Amino acid sequence: MSADPLNRLVQELAKLPGIGERTAARLAFHILRAPASYAQQLAAAITELKARLSECEVCCMLTEGQRCRVCREPRRDATLVMVVATPQDVLAIERTASYSGTYHVLHGLLSPLDGVGPDALRIRALLARCGGGAEASPRPREVILATSPSVEGDATALYLGRLLRPLGVRTTRIASGVPIGGEIEFADGVTLHRAIEDRRELT
């Protein structure tokens, strides 16, 4: 353990994503100036987070028990599975209140530049779920691939699509293109190209 507690805290905070040394030092001084009870509550919250949260046995979302709130909810359609990259994506989709199926959280995207390969994601659990190998949930009738429309998100979706097709599960991809409320005149070329490529017939 370091002899300098302030420096030690700065070093630990600087390991957080998006936090550099200067921001870490600012946060550390804020904690130092705050009442001792705040520091204790913060430390307890972090300890509790690690002690109590684990991954849902069905969808790999973070949860306190064996199953997450969505997987426990009987009114949700357990045969409709939306695959997302992170738990934050689940929260964003839940905020829309427009989706009644369940989820599967990959905990990342395929990223060769960051050394994230298929084994680092929760792909095995998804395949077990879709192949009927998971006792905890029914076999899905449709899997919606809802990874971001970026190079890594698209590649992950296509990779999963190739794995899921032989299992006989209907596999779909969320739409992408010009945003609602956006103007075509101001859309960038890549987005417009994608919107034209993924056009659909009016019904």
Added chain:
Amino acid sequence: MTLPTAVTTAALVSRSVDYGEADRVLTLLTRDVGKVAALARGARRSRRRFGAALDLFVVGRAALRLGRDGRLATLERFDPTDDYGTSIARDVIKLAHGSYLLELARELWPADQREPELFALVVDGLATLASQRPSAGLLRAFELQVLRAVGLVPCLDRCVRCGAAAGNAALSFSVAEGGVVCSPCGPTGWSLSGAAQQALLALRDRPLMDAAGGAPAGVQRELRDLMLLVVQHHLGRRPRALDFLIELTEATAPGLPPAAAGATTPPVEREA
């Protein structure tokens, strides 16, 4: 290198790290101002200033406000001109190959140096990859040509010890000395067949668009193993994207059939 404060240059994103609430820190490879770390404010918002342009494998015109004394530059605008990402993202093997090309160029790019030849080579590599099946030939040619662009290409036609012209006979290769060693001076390090030496010479000078195929599978493996040693020697570590590629093409983990990695690509061409 003395630079103006504001500059507009051809550029592509080689790394993107989320920063703060909605920003990104990018490592840009540029034609006119070298490798630049730049802050793209608001790049993660849904109605973001940069549209879909700030993705890997997209080449565009970047308007930069350069930082002083090692501070981050600020990316003011990025207008895409060539999108290779859409094609590369359609095949995870292409993604692995493209990532390897970017990683190699980014890591070997000399600090604070303008490298227009290297920038053109990266764009050429991505364009080739977007239009063709991924191939071992493209990777080897790219490795050799990137090393040549930064002054690290191995000496392949003369013995690095005595300077004698290297014939078509069995040779050895010294990674530390940076090239082939003739029989009288050797043997040392890595045994190199005449066929592999000829293939390396050809790939060093061949346009990337014509680099696919050519050498038999045994020679391809020899080239791959040798070039991996050379690349690791100069990087000081194993390339991350290469491990990803090997995991996809060689690992047959239960539940992850290798066919998922790229069903249309023949096994030999899929080798790293």
